[in-house]
Each structure stands twice: as structure tokens, then as C-alpha cells.
Amino acid sequence: MNEKAARLQIIGGVIFGLGQALMEATEYDSRWANLVTRTLADYHVPVNLDVPPIDVYFVGKPDLIFLRLAQEDSAKSVPPALRRRLPTRFSTPR
Secondary structure, three states, rough: OOHHHHHHHHHHHHHHHHHHHHHOOOOOOOOOOEEEOOOOHHHHOOOHHHOOOOOOOOOOOOOOHHHHHHHHHHHHHHHHHHHHOHHHHHHHOO
């Protein structure tokens, strides 16, 4: 298994998760209440240059199953982690 490919999959997943947590928004037209943000082309999707450097460390050698799940699982874990670290940014008013 290529360790560099696994590392890049995880970095890509983390960047996707950051974009999902911080930049995605559902916006509606104020006049007709139509959905404005229908596709990924309608809002900013982050790329490598939009985020600080990300360090990835492995315990052991990544295998094929790990590589297949790496990006999806890393993308799913970022928004909850940000929610715990930035409670005032994402919490609803009481």
C-alpha cells in the first residue's frame, strides 16, 4: 500500500470536512424562497491553499481497507470536532 496516497486521502478528507463545517450554507432567494445554493458550484469549496498545513501520522502501515475508508471517515470527523472546539461559533442561541 502506498503510504503517500493514504496520507493525501486523509488530508483531502480533512479539507473537505473543514469546508463542509465552515463554508457550506443553504441559502434561499428572499423574494421567491427558491433554493439558491443547489450545487457545489454555488459556494466556495476549499482547496489545499485555503487551509494551513496538515500533519498526518500513522500507527503501523496502512492497508487497502484503510485507504478506501480514509477520506470518507476523515471528512465525517471534522465537523463534530470543530463543534466541540468552537461552541460559540456553531451553537444556537438560548
